[in-house]
Amino acid sequence: MDGLVLCEPTELYNILNQVTKLSRLTEPNYLCLLDVRTKREYDESHVITARRVKQEGKEYLTPESVDLECVKYCVVYDSNTSSLEIILEDNDDENSDNHNQGLVLGPAIECGRVLTHLTRRPVYILRGGYELFSAMYHFFRTQKIIWMPQELDAFQPYPVEIMPGRIYLGNFSQACDPKIQKDLKIKAHVNVSTEIGPFFVGDSDKLLHIQVEDSLEANISPFLRHLCHFIDIHLELDSVILVFSKLGISRSCAAIIAYLMHRHGQTLKRSWNYVKKCKGNMCPNRAFVNQLQLWEKIVLGDFVTDISDLLY
Template sequence: MADLVFCEPTELYNILNQASKLSRLTEPNYLCLLDVRPKREYDEGHLITALRVKKKKNQYLIPESVDLECVKYCVVYDSNTNNLDLHMRDICLKEDDEDGDADGEHQKCSHIQEFLPGPAVEFGQFLTDFTRQPVNVLKGGYEFFSGMYHFLRTQKIIWMPQELDEIQPYPIEIIPGRVFLGDFRQANDPKIHKDLKIKAHVNISMESTPFFVDDPDRLLHVQIEDVPEAALLPYFRRICHFMEIHLYLGSIILVFSTRGISRSSAALVAFLMHNKEATLKRSWAHVKKCKANMRPNRGLVTQLSEWEKTILGDYITDISEPIY
């Protein structure tokens, strides 16, 4: 039996936006996102690619198109579940009236209170018998998630393979609501800037974007090539200082490079080491948890090790062993 765990909204956001050349939502066994709200609410709006869970004779039905044993992520959500514990519901018990009439017209209702799991928890517990990976219950449910990421709502029910291929992922969220990691395409997309409310750029590529041109207060452009011998270490302190100022001001920052895999990932690892006074290994693990295909080149790994010594006074992470 698999475990039942909570999934924070930022975790689901990042799951939905993982990509290589295409969105990972194109992979049939990557994500099973299940909506246990009533049909009316589902039809009004649901999360992208979510399947509605149906009931028959008060029993949940698993969608036929899903092979739960092979799914990497199984996420269930209802309207607003906030914990995995039981919560109180008001139950109406219908009773016959004094004449014994049970046709429904002369029944009276007495109310009792009973502790029951929420719909997402109830269905999630049911699913743990069928999955190998943990079943995730979305914390805050649809209401909270859609309030944070309204642009991931849809009324679309059936997705053709070509439509999944055309999905354009959003930047990955490294610090919830504050710092995002993206690529050059995302950095040039006005819709992404509007949806995420991006107010500052850290551009670690040779290319330029049309945003924040001639505004050094909101644009830090570090022009280095994507090669192992490129020197990013001399810029780490400046990057950290720029980002800390914008976090203090409440700005939302997009850090990006051409593909968003090597140079920008290294910059964010360096920032977390500085900001949290954390080891290279711990900071790396956080960025990799958010963006699964992050992979700074070997030259940048060596420079991050030097940065660790600068920040913490010693080489703590053993980079002779793979930390990927």
Template sequence: MADLVLCEPTELYNILNQVTKLSRLTEPNYLCLLDVRSKQEYDESHVITARRVKKKADEYLIPESVDLECVKYCVVYDNNSSCLDLIRDDSDNSGSENDLLPRGAAIECGKALAHLTRHPVQILRGGYESFSAKYHFFRTQKIIWMPQELDEFQPYPVEIVPGSIDWSSLSFVGDADKLLHIQIEDSPEAFIFPFLRHLCHFIDVHLELGNVILVFSTLGISRSCGVILAYLMHQNEQTLKKSWEHVKKCKNNVCPNRALVAQLSQWETIVLGGFITDISVPLC
């Protein structure tokens, strides 16, 4: 089943919240989100921008306006599919590979659509039940979205790791011990290295207390991303390159300036004992 992959609820959440100047949901070939539950369930509530897939006989009928060949992300969900395992149909006792049947409507639909797209069809792990329980604010009854409505869609913070969120713009008022303000300019002269130990310790302490961490800067693509990269390297004892790949998957416009990248490379020597990531090669 190489054409199907599982999509974690957090992955779909991040896909829905990607922005450039506008929400990426405004791009017609960005996301195709398909709901294969019953009409009654869909009408009661579904994930924002999801289109219902009808089934006629044994055929899944996707909306005519959808061109899966050009879509970057095709995500299918039912109520609660949680894996890509197959079950065996023992009705004819043949034991052949053709007797293996998919678990759940989402997988069945994904298999039927896989040949129509250049990218793997993603099956939402846990289905609507899991996603809507965690991200209840993405439930809606709205079926048709006008381009202007998508233009005005306000994204939520991107979730990098459980309990840690990156937000590109935030006004925050709280207790002094819960707010860490590091004043550095977004310029080639920015010097964040001396603060990295303190930043990582601050995040560690609040994650242990069960707090949600919001990391933000003016545009949310350079300084805040640099802090998150440093923390992932510290938390997981992993390279700058591997940390970058993870953040890039969660937030597609990550782009620390060259001065910050050089300092993150220096931080890698503190975490791992040497330079491992080749920063002469663009990481973006």
């Protein structure tokens, strides 16, 4: 459907957890998250920062405070819309024996079609709506309607999701946060930094510590086979894994990229672009990029990616 794009729950989760110096939710033109369910449903609980879309008759009223032309992400959700397909529904005609077929659109799609005329970017429709998202990320439910700027400044993003419900990518402070560990059901850690913390004390099987500096002299290559083996083993054990470094933008990102190349037998460029989409401020240093190129040759048998083409 023109102008509408289906948004997976993981995509919205990662959009909500992007960060620069502060959470990107502090930026007024970053995300417009719209809830088109009933007022009763919205008041009962909704996704954090979501605004309810009001209606006059059958007309959807967009929030006056939002300039959709400037918004990077406009995401709309209802209760459970699962696709962008138009549903054909049989309508009985009381005055005849004929059945007429009518077009039925979910509320999110109806609202989204209106919004496509107000923005130059695609409008995202959340697959599965609130029901699926809240089931996957119950800790992002809220009854809070108004978010003050200082509250958004204080918002602590969660690690981004690389493999839904299986692998997360974050920073040292997130790895030390017991609430995050509990909410995401983290069972194993890969610490790609020189920092140490109270992770699984006495249970070394659940912690892999790769002690490398984030410098142009650092060498992560000797650890990559062990890294991939550790993650493979824990995926087989159905453990949820958090890969992290001090800031979560260089060493841990390089480690995740290397693992995706190994797991899927894919190029550095493809793995790079995927992680970049999940974590917008990803920025492995140039030494790690060169080492990932060598890793690509080990995984694929040849150099495929021109690293000068990788977008920082």
